[in-house]
Amino acid sequence: MGLDRATIDAIAEELAQAERDHAVIERITARYPDARVEDSYAIQGVWRDKALAAGRRIAGRKIGLTSKAMQAATGITEPDYGVMFEDTVFPSGAELRHADYSNVRIEVELAFVLREPLQGPDCTLADVLAATESVVPALEVLNSHIQLEGRTIVDTISDNAAYGAMVVGDTRVAPEDVDLRWVAALLARNGEIEETGVAAGVLGHPATGVAWLANRFHAHGDRLEAGEIILAGSFTRPMWVHPGDEVACDYGPLGVVTCRFI
Template sequence: MLPPDVIARIADELAEADRTHGVIPRITARYPDATIEDSYAIQGVWRDKNLAAGRRLVGRKIGLTSKAMQQATGITEPDYGVMFDDTVHRSGAEIETSRFSNVRIEVELAFVLREPLEGPDCTLDDALAAIDYAIPALEVLNSHIELEGRTIVDTISDNAAYGAMVLGEVRKRPDEIDLRWVPGVLSRNGEIEETGVAAGVLGHPATGVAWLANKFAQHGARLEAGEIILAGSFTRPMWVAAGDEVVCDYGPMGTVTCRFT
């Protein structure tokens, strides 16, 4: 693994890039031997400094769970990051573009847990039993590491490129709807840009929740009741800029909208 002082220095670089809305050189270009364990250690240092500064953790994001996203990034395994309370918006929100770097939108479902969920042998059925409800969500990507040539080590270190999420209003229990067939029709300024169905996420969008519980078990941790789990995009990311109006139609789960200023 990278030495602790190097991990701390990279976490500080990412924190400064977040503050200034900048971009830093790829970690893997400077430290080609950096591992996935190093990247989660970097993310952990960054997370803990945010918690110490008073931010409140409300959930986790899972990324790179669909073929669409893996093909778009060239990265072939899922990752995860943390979500703080000040990054959660409701449908109809105005979002300041200058707060982010490399701003893109993804179409996802989010899940709120009714009870704790832990591995190491968590299954899809276990995850569905622990979920209180699903809710449609847009994720705002926020990448502080140069995109060209990045690997999963770079992405994880950068909190899995999470910036914010916009939640819809419709809530569905897993037994109320076949979550695999929830559609997403994503439009920018009135033109359809991306479409997909939630089954594109590992065959079922809640499979990622089980994957995350099992991943956490490797570190002696679990997912807690009340946490929001953003399950991964089932469309490719869509670039946005100031002035763009974004609408996503989730069929029986309603629409989610936001405007970038």
């Protein structure tokens, strides 16, 4: 790793304070140009462990930067992942406080609810589908505590992959009952469609991202657990939202997911 343990711990605490203050800090890579991807996951891990020690509980994981749309929007071409806590998961129709987040944007995703654990190193798309209990449409609220301009994947991963919250739809489907590649979505803000996309935009099939994550976890001696929710990555560009905005995403047969920012 490029950073020593004391620096990793200090950055993790800086990000935890930024989360508490709903603030934005200077890019890590601007201050520590030698920081590597391994350092960023170490920072995220320290931040995560502090949150767990404070009583938060893991609901699942998010995968990011898995589609060409998101890679083009961020300038980052490598997938990443973060952790989702139970207190960040909301039902469709929820009202969210805009001031609780920073650089607030919305992404369109599918979430995989695991019936069985998933473990690498050779996890495949077929393995993911066999281990999945159900798939549900979801919106991800991005919450970036690091300056956006010039950021790299090191900055994004350190900041828990910019995850803020997840709004989960009401319709769950078994993965064998629908061709997940062809799930489409119309994302609207205040009644006007801003983004559209098809789930195949996520690595050709959204389950491919989940397999990637299981294999990535194996390299760290870990696995995805039964009952976890895995956000597979956005198949639209992120949409900015502001206080008072009404968000609705129409997934066709999978229903409409909504939320409002107050």
